[in-house]
Amino acid sequence: MVVLAHQAPSVAQRCKDAGAVAAIALLLGIPMLGLTTVDQGGSLLVATRWPTLAIFVALCFAGRLLARYAIDALQARARRRPAATLLRPGARHQLSLWLGWGCFGVALALPFVFSDNRYIVDTATTVLIYVMLGWGLNVVVGLAGLLDLGYVAFYAVGAYAYAVLSTQFGWGFWQALPVAGGLAASFGLLLGWPTLRLRGDYLAIVTLGFGEIVRIILVNWTALSGGPNGIASIPRPSFFGLPFKPGDDSATFAGFFGLDFSPLHRLIFLYYLILALAMLTNLFVSRLRRLPIGRAWEAMREDEIACKAMGMNVTNVKLSAFAIGAMLGGLAGVFFAARQGFISPESFTFNESAIILAIVVLGGMGSQLGVVLASLVLVLLPELGRDFAEYRMLLFGTAMILIMIWRPGGILSQRQPTLRHRAEAGAAP
Amino acid sequence: MALALQQLINGLTLGAVYGLIAIGYTMVYGIIGMINFAHGDIYMVSAFISVTAFTLLAALGVSSVPLALVTVLLVSVLFTSVYGWAVERTAYRPLRGSTRLAPLISAIGMSIFLQNMVQLTQGARVKPIPPVLVGGFDLLTVDGFTVHLAYSQLLIVVVTVFLMAAFTYLLSQTSFGRQQRACEQDRLMTSLLGINVDRTISLTFMLGAMLAAVAGVLVTVYYGVVDFYIGFVVGIKAFTAAVLGGIGSFPGAMLGGVLIGLIEAFWSAYLAPEYKDVATFAILILVLMFRPSGLLGRPEVEKV
Numbered sequence: 001m002v003v004l005a006h007q008a009p010s011v012a013q014r015c016k017d018a019g020a021v022a023a024i025a026l027l028l029g030i031p032m033l034g035l036t037t038v039d040q041g042g043s044l045l046v047a048t049r050w051p052t053l054a055i056f057v058a059l060c061f062a063g064r065l066l067a068r069y070a071i072d073a074l075q076a077r078a079r080r081r082p083a084a085t086l087l088r089p090g091a092r093h094q095l096s097l098w099l100g101w102g103c104f105g106v107a108l109a110l111p112f113v114f115s116d117n118r119y120i121v122d123t124a125t126t127v128l129i130y131v132m133l134g135w136g137l138n139v140v141v142g143l144a145g146l147l148d149l150g151y152v153a154f155y156a157v158g159a160y161a162y163a164v165l166s167t168q169f170g171w172g173f174w175q176a177l178p179v180a181g182g183l184a185a186s187f188g189l190l191l192g193w194p195t196l197r198l199r200g201d202y203l204a205i206v207t208l209g210f211g212e213i214v215r216i217i218l219v220n221w222t223a224l225s226g227g228p229n230g231i232a233s234i235p236r237p238s239f240f241g242l243p244f245k246p247g248d249d250s251a252t253f254a255g256f257f258g259l260d261f262s263p264l265h266r267l268i269f270l271y272y273l274i275l276a277l278a279m280l281t282n283l284f285v286s287r288l289r290r291l292p293i294g295r296a297w298e299a300m301r302e303d304e305i306a307c308k309a310m311g312m313n314v315t316n317v318k319l320s321a322f323a324i325g326a327m328l329g330g331l332a333g334v335f336f337a338a339r340q341g342f343i344s345p346e347s348f349t350f351n352e353s354a355i356i357l358a359i360v361v362l363g364g365m366g367s368q369l370g371v372v373l374a375s376l377v378l379v380l381l382p383e384l385g386r387d388f389a390e391y392r393m394l395l396f397g398t399a400m401i402l403i404m405i406w407r408p409g410g411i412l413s414q415r416q417p418t419l420r421h422r423a424e425a426g427a428a429p
Numbered sequence: 430m431a432l433a434l435q436q437l438i439n440g441l442t443l444g445a446v447y448g449l450i451a452i453g454y455t456m457v458y459g460i461i462g463m464i465n466f467a468h469g470d471i472y473m474v475s476a477f478i479s480v481t482a483f484t485l486l487a488a489l490g491v492s493s494v495p496l497a498l499v500t501v502l503l504v505s506v507l508f509t510s511v512y513g514w515a516v517e518r519t520a521y522r523p524l525r526g527s528t529r530l531a532p533l534i535s536a537i538g539m540s541i542f543l544q545n546m547v548q549l550t551q552g553a554r555v556k557p558i559p560p561v562l563v564g565g566f567d568l569l570t571v572d573g574f575t576v577h578l579a580y581s582q583l584l585i586v587v588v589t590v591f592l593m594a595a596f597t598y599l600l601s602q603t604s605f606g607r608q609q610r611a612c613e614q615d616r617l618m619t620s621l622l623g624i625n626v627d628r629t630i631s632l633t634f635m636l637g638a639m640l641a642a643v644a645g646v647l648v649t650v651y652y653g654v655v656d657f658y659i660g661f662v663v664g665i666k667a668f669t670a671a672v673l674g675g676i677g678s679f680p681g682a683m684l685g686g687v688l689i690g691l692i693e694a695f696w697s698a699y700l701a702p703e704y705k706d707v708a709t710f711a712i713l714i715l716v717l718m719f720r721p722s723g724l725l726g727r728p729e730v731e732k733v
Binding site for chain 1: 464474477478480481484485488508511512515519520523524527528530531532533534535537538539540541542543544545546547549550551552554556557558559661665668669672676701703704706707709710711713714717718721
C-alpha cells in the first residue's frame with residue numbers, strides 16, 4: 001500500500017492491511033501448520049492443529065499492525081529531523097581501526113578472564129575459525145569479486161590432508177600445515193583454470209558443483225577418506241613437542257611448566273593457535289591489498305573490461321585470488337581437523353559454504369572488521385538459541401534475510417578504497 | 430539394448446521433472462537476474478503439500494485415481510504459488526536495486542528457513558505414501574529383460590509436454606507474456622510504458638512455483654517418499670539444467686533438464702552410480718568451458 005501524503009493512514013486502513021497479511025498467513029499456514037501427517041502403524045494419517053494455526057494468524061495480524069505503526073512513526077521522525085551528518089571518511093577509518101584493535105585486545109584477554117569456562121573458550125575458537133575462513137573467502141569474493149559457492153571444498157581438502165598425513169604417515173601439525181595449504185592452493189588453481197572464462201552466476205554454479213564433487217568423492221573414496229564414517233583419532237597439535245597429557249615428567253606440557261594437568265590447557269592453546277593463524281591471515285591479506293596484486297583484484301572487481309584494456313593479465317589475477325583464498329581455507333581446515341580430532345564429509349556440506357559466504361557478505365564485502373562482526377553474529381546467534389535448539393537454524397535463516405533487508409551492503413557496508421591519495425586527507429572538509 | 434531403452438525412459442522421466450523446476454529458475458533469472466536459491470525448497474514444500482493432500486483424500490474415501498490426481502494437483506499448485514509469491518514479497522522485493530549479492534544471500538537464508546520450517550512443522554522423518562498409480566506397459570522383452578513403462582512415468586512426460594505447450598503459448602502469445610519479456614529486456618523502460626513491473630515479477634515467481642508444484646506432485650506419485658531435504662539436490666540439478674541449456678532461455682531449460690536426466694540415468698546404469706552427481710557437474714563444467722552461455726543461450730554482449 002502506498003501512502004502518498006504525509007499523514008498517517010486511518011485505523012481502518014491499517015486493519016485492512018494487517019488483515020491482508022493475516023489472510024496470506026492463513027493460506028501459507030494451512031498446509032504446513034494446520035495440517036500435518038503422522039506415522040501411525042506404518043501408514044500416514046492426517047492430523048490437524050487448528051489452534052496453532054489460529055495463534056499463528058493472530059500473531060501475524062498483530063505483528064503487521066505493530067510493525068506498520070513502528071515504521072510509520074520512525075519515518076515521521078526521520079522526516080522531522082534534519083539529515084544526520086555523516087562521519088568524515090577519516091574519522092570512520094579511525095573508528096574502525098580502534099574497534100579492530102579493541103576486538104584484538106578482547107580476544108587476547110578472553111582465555112584469562114574466562115579461564116575456567118570451557119564453553120566460552122570453545123565457542124570463541126569456533127568464532128575464530130569462521131573469522132579465518134571469512135577472511136580467506138574475502139580475498140575471492142570481497143576483493144576479487146568472484147562469487148564462490150564451493151569454498152568449503154578447500155576447507156575439506158585442508159582438513160583431509162592433515163587427517164591422512166597424520167594418521168597414515170605420522171606427520172605432525174606443523175609439518176602438515178604448509179603442505180595442506182599448498183595442496184588446497186593447487187585445488188584452487190584446478191578450480192580456477194576452467195572457470196576463468198565464466199562470469200558471475202555461471203561461476204557461482206560451477207564452484208557450487210565443485211564443492212559437491214569434492215564432498216561426493218570424500219563420501220565414496222573409502223580407501224582414502226574412510227567414506228561416510230570419516231577419519232577418527234586425528235592427533236592433536238602439541239605445544240612445540242610437548243603433548244597435553246596428564247603426567248608429572250617434563251615430557252608433557254603440564255609437567256614441563258610445573259602446572260597441574262588440566263584439559264583446559266589444550267583448549268586455551270588451541271584458542272591461541274587459531275587466534276595466531278587468524279591474525280596472520282589478516283596481516284597477510286591486508287598487506288596483499290597494498291601490493292600490486294591486491295590492487296589488481298580490487299580493480300578487477302570494479303571493472304574487468306577496463307582491467308583488460310589497461311593490459312592486466314586477468315587470468316593470472318583471478319588464479320592468484322582463487323589460489324590464495326583456497327590456501328587460507330585449507331589452513332583453517334588443518335586447524336579444524338586437529339581441533340576436532342574427527343572429521344567426516346558431514347562437516348563439509350553446502351550449508352557450511354553458505355554460512356561462510358554469508359559471513360563475508362553480511363559483514364560488508366571487502367571489510368576485514370565486518371567479517372569479525374558477522375562471524376560473531378552468525379556463530380553466537382545459534383548458540384544463544386540453544387535453549388530452543390530446534391529453532392536455531394530457522395532463526396539463522398530468518399536473520400540472514402532480515403540483515404540483508406536492513407543493510408543490503410552488509411553490517412559494515414562502507415567500501416574503503418585501500419589506497420587513498422595523500423592530498424585528499426588535507427582537502428577533506 | 431533393452432537396458433538402454435529402459436534407461437532412456439527413466440532418464441526422460443527424470444529429465445522432465447528437472448526441466449519443470451529449471452523453468453522456474455530460468456524465468457526468475459531472466460526477469461530479475463538472480464538465482465532463486467529457494468526454488469528447490471518451493472518444490473519440496475509442494476511435495477509435502479501433495480503428501481498431506483493424498484493422505485487426506487484417502488481418509489475421505491476418494492478412490493478414483495484421476496480425481497485424486499487432479500484435486501491434489503490443483504490444491505498443491507494453489508498453495509505452492511502462494512508460497513512462491515510470499516517468498517518474493519518478503520525476501521527479494523525489499524532488495525530490488527541493491528547489490529547483486531544481497532538477494533542471493535537472502536535467497537540462501539530463505540532456503541534454510543523453508544527447510545527448517547518444514548522440518549519443524551511436518552517432522553524430520555521420511556514420509557512414504559501408498560502408491561497412487563500402479564502398473565504400466567511392458568514394451569518389449571529382450572533376453573529376459575523387460576522394458577517397463579510405468580503409468581506414472583507416462584503421466585510425468587505427458588503432463589510436462591502439455592505444460593511446455595501451455596507455457597510457450599502463454600509467453601509468446603498473451604499480453605502477460607509480452608509484459609514478462611519486456612521486463613526481461615528493460616525493466617525501467619517497461620515501467621515507463623505503464624506496465625506494473627512489480628506485479629509481473631510476482632506473477633513470474635508464482636508461475637515458477639506452479640511448475641515446481643506440479644513437479645513436486647509428480648515426483649511424489651513417482652517415488653512415493655518425501656523428506657525435507659529433497660529440495661536441495663534437485664534444486665541444484667535443476668539449476669545446473671537451466672545453466673546447461675542457457676539461462677534465461679525457456680526451451681533451453683527443458684533441453685538442459687532432459688540432458689541432465691539422461692546423463693544421470695545412463696551413468697547410473699553403465700558406470701558408477703555413486704558418482705552420478707559428479708558426472709552431472711563435470712559435464713556442466715565442460716559445456717561451460719566451451720560454450721559459456723549454455724547450449725541455447727544467447728552469448729552475452731559486453732558493453733563498456
